[in-house]
Amino acid sequence: MKIQSYITPAALWLLALSAAPLARGQSTTAPDNGTAPDDEVVQLSAFEVTTSKDVGYQSMSSADVMRMDTPISDIPMNVNVLNEEFINDLMARDIDDILIYDPSIAKSGDSEGFMMRGILSANTVFLNGFPLTGGIGVTQLANIERVTIIKGPNAVIFGPGGFGGVVNRETKRPRPSRQSSARAIYGTLGLWRGEFDTNIPLDAGKKYLLRLNAEWEDGTVASPWSTFRKETSAGAAFTWTPTRATKLNIEYFYNKLQRQNLWSAPILNGDPDGMIVGGTVAVNPETGRKELVQGGTYLTYGNRRMNLVEPDDMRDTQRHIGMVDFQHAFNNRLQLRSQFLYEKQKQANAETAPDAGGLIILKDAALLPRRATSDDRDYDNYQWRNELSAKFDTGPVYHRVLVGLSYMDQRMFMDQKVTSYNFGGITNATYLNRDPSLGIIPVGQQKYDNTGIVGPNQSVSNVLTPDGKDYRDLTIDKVLEDPTLAGLNPHLVMPINIFDREKSFARNTPVLFPSILRDTTTRNTEVYLTDIFSFWENRVFVNIGARYARNYQGRWDWVSGNAVQPAATKIERWDDGVAHNAGAVWHIDSAGRFSLYGNLNRSFSPQAQARPTVDGGFLDPETGQQREIGLKINLADGRVQGLVTWYHIEHNNTSAADPENSGFFVPVLGRKTEGIEVGYNLRPTDNWNLFGGYALTETKDDPRYKRYIASMDRMPRHSFTMLSRWNNFPVKGMSLRLGLIYNGERNLAETNLNASRRDEPVWGPVPATWQVDAGITYNFKLTPKNRKSPQVRLALNAKNILDETDIMTFASEYQWRTRAGRVVEFSCGITFY
Numbered sequence: 157m158k159i160q161s162y163i164t165p166a167a168l169w170l171l172a173l174s175a176a177p178l179a180r181g182q183s184t185t186a187p188d189n190g191t192a193p194d195d196e197v198v199q200l201s202a203f204e205v206t207t208s209k210d211v212g213y214q215s216m217s218s219a220d221v222m223r224m225d226t227p228i229s230d231i232p233m234n235v236n237v238l239n240e241e242f243i244n245d246l247m248a249r250d251i252d253d254i255l256i257y258d259p260s261i262a263k264s265g266d267s268e269g270f271m272m273r274g275i276l277s278a279n280t281v282f283l284n285g286f287p288l289t290g291g292i293g294v295t296q297l298a299n300i301e302r303v304t305i306i307k308g309p310n311a312v313i314f315g316p317g318g319f320g321g322v323v324n325r326e327t328k329r330p331r332p333s334r335q336s337s338a339r340a341i342y343g344t345l346g347l348w349r350g351e352f353d354t355n356i357p358l359d360a361g362k363k364y365l366l367r368l369n370a371e372w373e374d375g376t377v378a379s380p381w382s383t384f385r386k387e388t389s390a391g392a393a394f395t396w397t398p399t400r401a402t403k404l405n406i407e408y409f410y411n412k413l414q415r416q417n418l419w420s421a422p423i424l425n426g427d428p429d430g431m432i433v434g435g436t437v438a439v440n441p442e443t444g445r446k447e448l449v450q451g452g453t454y455l456t457y458g459n460r461r462m463n464l465v466e467p468d469d470m471r472d473t474q475r476h477i478g479m480v481d482f483q484h485a486f487n488n489r490l491q492l493r494s495q496f497l498y499e500k501q502k503q504a505n506a507e508t509a510p511d512a513g514g515l516i517i518l519k520d521a522a523l524l525p526r527r528a529t530s531d532d533r534d535y536d537n538y539q540w541r542n543e544l545s546a547k548f549d550t551g552p553v554y555h556r557v558l559v560g561l562s563y564m565d566q567r568m569f570m571d572q573k574v575t576s577y578n579f580g581g582i583t584n585a586t587y588l589n590r591d592p593s594l595g596i597i598p599v600g601q602q603k604y605d606n607t608g609i610v611g612p613n614q615s616v617s618n619v620l621t622p623d624g625k626d627y628r629d630l631t632i633d634k635v636l637e638d639p640t641l642a643g644l645n646p647h648l649v650m651p652i653n654i655f656d657r658e659k660s661f662a663r664n665t666p667v668l669f670p671s672i673l674r675d676t677t678t679r680n681t682e683v684y685l686t687d688i689f690s691f692w693e694n695r696v697f698v699n700i701g702a703r704y705a706r707n708y709q710g711r712w713d714w715v716s717g718n719a720v721q722p723a724a725t726k727i728e729r730w731d732d733g734v735a736h737n738a739g740a741v742w743h744i745d746s747a748g749r750f751s752l753y754g755n756l757n758r759s760f761s762p763q764a765q766a767r768p769t770v771d772g773g774f775l776d777p778e779t780g781q782q783r784e785i786g787l788k789i790n791l792a793d794g795r796v797q798g799l800v801t802w803y804h805i806e807h808n809n810t811s812a813a814d815p816e817n818s819g820f821f822v823p824v825l826g827r828k829t830e831g832i833e834v835g836y837n838l839r840p841t842d843n844w845n846l847f848g849g850y851a852l853t854e855t856k857d858d859p860r861y862k863r864y865i866a867s868m869d870r871m872p873r874h875s876f877t878m879l880s881r882w883n884n885f886p887v888k889g890m891s892l893r894l895g896l897i898y899n900g901e902r903n904l905a906e907t908n909l910n911a912s913r914r915d916e917p918v919w920g921p922v923p924a925t926w927q928v929d930a931g932i933t934y935n936f937k938l939t940p941k942n943r944k945s946p947q948v949r950l951a952l953n954a955k956n957i958l959d960e961t962d963i964m965t966f967a968s969e970y971q972w973r974t975r976a977g978r979v980v981e982f983s984c985g986i987t988f989y
Contacts, residue, residue: 202547203219203223203491204219211839213238213845213879214839215237220304221304222686222688226688229743229790230741232740232753233306233310234306234784235304235306236258237304238257238302238303239301239302240301243300245881246953249296249373250296250297251325255303256897257877260272260307260321260831260875262870262875263965263966264276264870271870272307272321273321273853274829274871282325283325283497284324285314285541286495286497287539288501288537289499289501289568296371296389296413297325298351299369299389299391300325300327301326301328302326306322307321307833308755308803309758309805310322310757311703312686312757315680315703316733317759317778327407329407330366330405331367332365334355334989335354335355335988335989336354336988339351339352339986340983343981345378346376348375349373350373351369351370351371351985352371353368362397363396363397364395365394368390368391369390371387371389381460381461381465382463383418383465388411389409389410389411389412390410391407393408394407402483403483404483405479406479407477407481410476411475412472412473412475413472413473415471416471417469417505417507419509421464421524421654421973422654423512423916423919423969426969428972430457431517432448432453433453433628434451434452435451435452435628436449436450436628437626437628459959460961461961462654463657464510464524466507469506470507472504472505474502475500476499477498479496481493488547491545491546492544494542497537497538501533501537502534503534504531505531509529510525511526512524512970514914516627516642516651518628518631518635518642521655522653523635523642523651525579526650527648527649528666528668529574530571531571534569535568537565537566538566539564541560541561543559543561544560552692553690554691555689556687558684559684560682562681562682564678564679566677566679567675567678571673573671574668574669574671575667580643580644627642648666670715672715673714674712674714676709676710678710684702686700686737695746696742696743697741698741701736702734702736704732705760706730709728709765710727710728711726712724712726713725713727727766731776733777735758735759736758737755737756738755739754740753740754749789751789752786753787754786757784758782760779761779762777769814769820775821776809778807778810780808782806786800787801797836797838798836800833803830803831805828806826807829808825812824829854831854832852833851834849834850836849842883843884845883846879848878850874853871870905873900873902874898877895877897878896880895889935890932891935892930893933894929896926899963904922904968904969919969922964925962927958929954933950933951945989946988948985948986949983949985950982950983950984951983952980952981952983953980953981953982953983954979954980957978961974961976
């Protein structure tokens with residue numbers, strides 16, 4: 157490949173220059189982190205950052221962004237570090253609990269889906285710089301010490317994709333000091349959680365270090381509706397430093413999570429608060445559509461604490477992760493790092509899935525169709541990364557260069573079986589009472605509704621009854637006695653009575669039919685080079701970098717309709733591309749109190765699946781380009797940290813269903829987002845921490861495609877967050893916390909308009925909401941005069957103390973999901989030194 161002709165000489169050039177003297181004034185040793193001098197080389201390498209200098213919620217350095225330990229003030233990007241103290245204060249169990257305090261991030265799905273800077277494509281599943289497999293579910297924080305958020309495209313270091321930004325987790329590594337801690341948490345709904353963490357130096361010279369951590373949780377969690385959750389995690393990390401210049405770290409992590417999913421509730425006639433049942437429906441002569449004209453009973457969602465899952469609906473995920481990290485310093489200027497990760501993930505989901513895309517309105521009830529699903533997925537993830545870091549000077553310019561080579565091989569096998577959705581109006585006797593052993597309605601059945609409301613893009617025939625009849629004259633009692641009166645198929649999963657679960661159908665167990673039998677392989681080979689160089693007495697830092705990636709995707713499908721094929725349908729494709737970035741930081745004064753920065757980034761990402769086009773080809777990779785400028789503030793010896801930034805991102809070649817050719821896709825061009833972000837991390841006094849920010853996000857979609865894509869407009873235009881903590885207040889050892897989260901109005905996610913869902917009016921915008929969190933903590937030593945006495949920590953944490961249940965995490969024309977109402981948790985912990 158042509159790229160090799162550039163990378164190989166560059167690596168040799170670095171080796172040759174490694175013997176060059178360091179620039180004047182540059183330190184060759186690690187900063188003092190409280191360890192013995194003999195330990196400094198192995199405790200702080202070019203690739204790692206110490207956490208011992210974190211104070212409160214403030215972290216001064218990051219090793220994620222450049223893959224080298226670099227002060228955040230010298231990085232020409234918007235970087236936000238959520239450290240261990242921040243995570244512990246919030247009693248966070250997964251990434252949702254902490255990202256909520258970043259105003260430029262919005263939740264977009266039940267799994268780990270987030271929007272960042274108005275872009276849905278945000279990579280949030282990185283662990284120590286490695287992308288984990290996706291799938292259904294979330295990765296936990298049981299063994300996580302820090303979470304770093306890097307805004308905008310960052311493909312040079314983190315690989316393709318992530319146009320809105322990257323979220324990277326750093327695992328808990330062994331420390332040289334002996335320390336153990338345990339914590340128990342109880343939630344008001346009956347949720348129990350236990351946590352344990354210990355550091356164990358295994359020898360007097362501290363060459364062998366061990367860290368163990370574990371977590372267990374069982375009970376009911378508060379969500380929009382209360383659901384079951386059980387989790388077990390265990391992790392071990394071992395560090396061996398045979399010489400001052402060599403270190404080996406080996407980690408293993410196991411997580412088993414059982415939980416129930418959160419399903420969307422329906423919206424009828426543009427009303428997210430409730431709906432009218434019964435009444436009279438007639439054709440409006442002016443609009444030509446069927447509308448509710450009179451009568452009926454209004455049913456309200458109230459506080460939205462409804463439950464759409466069955467007790468035995470469950471999503472079971474098991475994850476094994478093993479990592480090896482080898483580092484060797486040839487000298488003070490040249491260091492090597494080689495890392496390997498293996499991840500094994502198994503998912504076994506068995507549940508009934510409500511579908512807000514269909515709805516059956518009766519005289520006194522509203523029924524939501526469902527289907528039964530069995531979804532088994534098996535993931536294998538192999539990754540290997542080698543990096544060489546060099547420090548050298550060329551005249552007055554001091555360089556820190558990283559050259560890397562990475563390889564990834566991910567495989568996923570999915571076996572999914574489902575029944576059809578049980579939409580009413582199926583009057584054909586062949587389907588209505590068909591023997592399930594002969595097969596039910598094809599799995600890909602269109603999702604018709606029987607609300608009696610026919611939208612402007614629907615016809616009467618969409619309702620599957622010859623005269624477009626609805627069922628507003630039927631009572632729930634009559635339908636429970638004879639489901640066929642409402643056109644329901646008794647061999648399928650019966651629908652939910654949304655507002656009265658006491659009057660619902662008995663649970664049935666229908667026959668499942670093949671839906672997806674798929675084997676996928678993704679392979680990436682990537683080479684990258686980044687250089688951060690400084691001059692003018694370290695007043696100016698410039699970062700340039702590039703990454704070349706070659707990507708292979710293979711997919712084999714054995715299911716057509718609802719039948720298994722004897723031979724697989726195969727799709728294979730290769731993509732390659734170059735991502736690059738250029739940025740600079742200018743410290744306006746020599747102390748770095750005020751710094752201007754800017755960057756230009758370009759990223760690309762192959763389509764998540766091979767998307768065929770009508771001309772016989774496939775969609776090209778997605779691309780993203782960003783321009784960003786900002787001001788960084790660092791005053792009062794780091795007590796006052798702030799940032800103001802403006803950015804503009806162009807996102808092209810996202811996929812959309814071809815509106816004129818079913819089964820094909822078209823590229824969406826001209827998707828743009830721009831905004832202003834303000835971040836602050838303050839420590840006005842030794843006992844006061846103040847963290848948060850403000851985001852103004854403007855998103856634009858090409859109007860030609862707005863009704864065929866998941867719109868970026870789900871991002872609030874205005875967002876604000878604040879987390880304030882007062883230590884030793886009102887008495888010594890006590891801390892008070894107050895959190896505020898404001899999400900302004902936002903447009904609806906206008907979804908794919910076709911026959912697969914109900915045609916509903918755009919009722920938005922989604923209203924603005926406030927969430928108020930609060931907490932109190934009390935720390936005391938069992939023996940106050942003994943410095944090494946165990947320390948006890950009692951804490952009470954309340955999220956959404958105003959019990960606001962209208963905070964929608966997602967809303968479209970026909971469905972909504974919300975955050976939980978009030979959640980109160982109490983914890984008791986102890987730390988031994």
